Amino acid sequence: MDNKEIKVNKRMVFDPALRRFRAIFTRVTIISLICCFVPVAGYSQTDRVDELIQKLKDKNSGVRWEAAEALGEIKDIRAIKPLILALKDEYLGVQMSAAGALVMIGTPAVEPLITTLKDKNSDVRMFAAEALGEIKDTRAVKPLLAALKAKDLAVVTGAHSFFIRRGEQKSIPILIDALNEYGNKEMAADFSNCGNSQLKKAGRAWTKEHDCTIESDGGGGPQWGSKNR
Numbered sequence: 001m002d003n004k005e006i007k008v009n010k011r012m013v014f015d016p017a018l019r020r021f022r023a024i025f026t027r028v029t030i031i032s033l034i035c036c037f038v039p040v041a042g043y044s045q046t047d048r049v050d051e052l053i054q055k056l057k058d059k060n061s062g063v064r065w066e067a068a069e070a071l072g073e074i075k076d077i078r079a080i081k082p083l084i085l086a087l088k089d090e091y092l093g094v095q096m097s098a099a100g101a102l103v104m105i106g107t108p109a110v111e112p113l114i115t116t117l118k119d120k121n122s123d124v125r126m127f128a129a130e131a132l133g134e135i136k137d138t139r140a141v142k143p144l145l146a147a148l149k150a151k152d153l154a155v156v157t158g159a160h161s162f163f164i165r166r167g168e169q170k171s172i173p174i175l176i177d178a179l180n181e182y183g184n185k186e187m188a189a190d191f192s193n194c195g196n197s198q199l200k201k202a203g204r205a206w207t208k209e210h211d212c213t214i215e216s217d218g219g220g221g222p223q224w225g226s227k228n229r
Contacts, residue, residue, distance in 0.1 A: 049076045056082050056098075061091040068094060072101025077108045084112050087124045099127040103134045110137045117143055122154035126182065129158030148174055157182040160222075164194045167225025176202040189214040189221065196224040 052074070055067035068086055071079040079101065086098035102109040109131070116128035129147070132140040144162055147155035148171055156163065156171075156178040163171045176199070179187055183206050191203030192214055207214050 045074065045076070049074060049078055053079060053082045056086050061089075061094055064089060064091070064094045065097045068097035068101045072097070072104035075105050077105065080105060080109050080112055083109075084116055084128075087116065087127050088119075088121060092123075095123065095127055099131045102131045106135055107137055110135060110139050114140060114143050117147060117152075117155055122182070125152065125154040126158035129155040129162075133159040133162040151177070153178040153181045157187065160187055161190060162222075164190065164196070164199070164222040164224055165227040167196075167228060172196070172198050175199060179203070179206055183210075185210075185212055185214065188212075189217060193217045193219075193221050194224045199224070 049071065052067045052071050055063050056071075058064050058067070064086065068083060071083060083098045083101050083105075087095055089095050089098065102113060113128045113132050113135075117125055117132075119125050119128070129144065132144065140162075144155065144159050147159075148163065151174055153174070156174055160175060160178065163175055175191070179191060179202055185207070188203040188206040188210075191199040192207070193203075193216055194200070203214070
């Protein structure tokens with residue numbers, strides 16, 4: 001099995017987390033309870049944030065995962081740089097939590113995420129693009145369109161919902177290439193349900209090739225050209 005196959009299969013295990021970052025935060029963790037909601041005498045929010053930032057370096061991936069979630073709930077901008085670094089974590093769950101935390105922090109994280117679109121690691125670029133698409137800040141439009149023009153398939157994969165909502169014909173072949181290169185079940189479902197016949201065909205072909213099934217999302221996913229309606 002080559003590296004590409006390993007990457008695709010690894011991502012399929014974690015579907016549908018790639019698009020719905022906020023779903024990560026429905027799980028209440030021990031760290032978030034202790035560090036975010038339980039006041040401790042003499043223990044300030046600054047102390048809590050500092051401790052959680054240190055926990056992003058813990059040897060235990062579960063601790064790193066939960067620390068990233070808790071930092072997202074606190075929304076302290078001092079956590080942005082450490083969370084950007086956590087996008088490079090070797091464990092996919094930590095990467096997802098870090099990206100979700102950056103989405104929760106919101107607009108202050110936009111410029112660092114834009115810079116991260118140029119990272120050498122394709123997974124890091126993918127998560128940064130996904131987070132930018134979720135934050136929906138206009139500053140992200142130009143760099144995302146530049147990535148489309150450059151055919152950066154990792155960025156296009158991460159921001160595929162953004163490109164679907166824009167509904168530009170020139171994006172279709174690149175979106176399909178991105179699905180075939182980095183595809184996952186969630187992305188294929190978005191293609192199949194977005195209302196564009198070419199993307200629907202590509203999404204159905206991907207699911208058939210990977211022997212999986214998808215259902216209608218009831219219109220809850222990204223819709224082709226909805227930004228212009």
